[in-house]
Every structure is written in structure tokens, then in C-alpha cells.
Amino acid sequence: MFYPRGQICYSFSVDWWSLGVTAYELLRGRRPFHIHSSSAATDIVHVFHTATVTYPPAWSKEMVSLLHQLLDRNPEERFSCLKDIQNFPGLSHINWDAVLQKKLIPEFTPTKGRLNCDPTFELEEMILESKPLHKKKKRLAKRVKDNGKNRTALNGNLQKHLDTVERDFIVFNREKSKQDLIENQEELSEDQTKEEDGKNNNL
Incomplete structure (x- = not known):
């Protein structure tokens, strides 16, 4: 499609x-x-x-x-x-x-001096990534380099939130958790089979 x-x-x-x-x-x-x-x-x-x-x-x-x-x-x-x-x-x-030709004046222009989005979405994005702070720091570093400016107080405040997320929240991978459960069940089944075989050999 x-x-x-x-x-x-x-x-x-x-x-x-x-x-x-x-x-x-x-x-x-x-x-x-x-x-x-x-x-x-x-x-x-x-x-x-x-x-x-x-x-x-x-x-x-x-x-x-x-x-x-x-x-x-x-x-x-x-x-x-x-x-x-x-x-x-x-x-x-x-x-x-x-x-x-980019000559039209937009009906809405975001303010540069403050955050123009809900920080919650930034945090949710970080939670879903496997290495959230690593990727976020790389993006922020590139942004600072491109702009030729130091990190603003706003970015510093956002970084505090990200540090809190990394400290208090564990990244949950549903597929990996499911696979680990299957592997544990298979190992348990193999152990039970070996134990039963051992008992049969002793008879």
C-alpha cells in the first residue's frame, strides 16, 4: 500500500x-x-x-x-x-x-525564549529509547555546537528531569521480558526432564 x-x-x-x-x-x-x-x-x-x-x-x-x-x-x-x-x-x-520562496508570514511563530512544548513528551520519548540520556546528550551537544552557544538554563532544567528519569525509572523492554520468560521456562523444563531421567536411571 x-x-x-x-x-x-x-x-x-x-x-x-x-x-x-x-x-x-x-x-x-x-x-x-x-x-x-x-x-x-x-x-x-x-x-x-x-x-x-x-x-x-x-x-x-x-x-x-x-x-x-x-x-x-x-x-x-x-x-x-x-x-x-x-x-x-x-x-x-x-x-x-x-x-x-519562504515569503509568507506564518500565522504563528514560536517564542525562542521559552519551551514551546509539554516537557512530558520529551520525557516520554527518553523513556522509550534504549539509552535515553546518551542520545539526548548527543543531540544537545550537537545543538550547542551548531548554534555556537552554551547550553541555556532551559536545557539545564530539562537535563535535571532527564537525570531524574534515568535514576528513578527502569527502561522496560516488553519483547525482551517476554523472551527471557520463555527462555527461563525452557531451562526449567530441561532441568525437570534431566531430573526425571536421573530418577529413571536409578530404578
Whole structure:
């Protein structure tokens, strides 16, 4: 569903599908498909092919139509390039030349002097990574190097939270825990078999 028939790989066009998923989640507060990080790949594919995306009646027809085009299961029908977006009737009022030349003034510009997101999401991201502080420190170090500035007090405050997470929370790997349980059960079964064989030999 991510590449046309006859092809064995996908290209940048899949990013337009991701844009549709992201736009839907931003508007509705949840994803268009009921899947989780723990969902098996086969289950995800099944959901993509069978689930029906629902749209709230309060959304405009133009928005629903645009999302429908971005989330179309058929890659040959789905929007897959900028030209498709530019030709969409609901966006005909946009000056695309100005967009490409970055001349449009955005309706919202984040403030540089303070955090523009909920720190909880930063912490959740760190918890899900196998080596959260290692990766976060590398990103922060690169950011400081690129900007040519020292770490701000804001980053220092965030680092304190990350240190707390590393100290108080244990990274939980569900798949590894499941595999360890299976291996322990197999070892226990082998020990029991050996013990029974030993008893039989003594008879």
C-alpha cells in the first residue's frame, strides 16, 4: 500500500501519507488508525487494509477531502507529490510561489525564549529509547555546537528531569521480558526432564 505495483521499495511519496496521519492527529487528538507501538506488523497491515477512517461532521468538506486524498490506501490514487497538493481545489487560494520562496508570514511563530512544548513528551520519548540520556546528550551537544552557544538554563532544567528519569525509572523492554520468560521456562523444563531421567536411571 506504500508503493505502486511492480515496485519493491517505497520513496519520498510515503511522506505524504505520514503528513495525512499527522494532520489528522493534530486536528482530532488521536490517530486515524487504532494501532500502538506494540502492534505486530501483520496486525498493522490488516488495520490499514480494513479500517475505515472516520471524520467528525464539524470538519470542513475541503479538509476531509484533503485528508482522504492523503490517506488513500491506493498509492496510485493517493496524493504523492507537491503538484498534487498545489492542484487541490481547497488550496487554490494559496500563493505557492511565495510559499516556495519562504515569503509568507506564518500565522504563528514560536517564542525562542521559552519551551514551546509539554516537557512530558520529551520525557516520554527518553523513556522509550534504549539509552535515553546518551542520545539526548548527543543531540544537545550537537545543538550547542551548531548554534555556537552554551547550553541555556532551559536545557539545564530539562537535563535535571532527564537525570531524574534515568535514576528513578527502569527502561522496560516488553519483547525482551517476554523472551527471557520463555527462555527461563525452557531451562526449567530441561532441568525437570534431566531430573526425571536421573530418577529413571536409578530404578
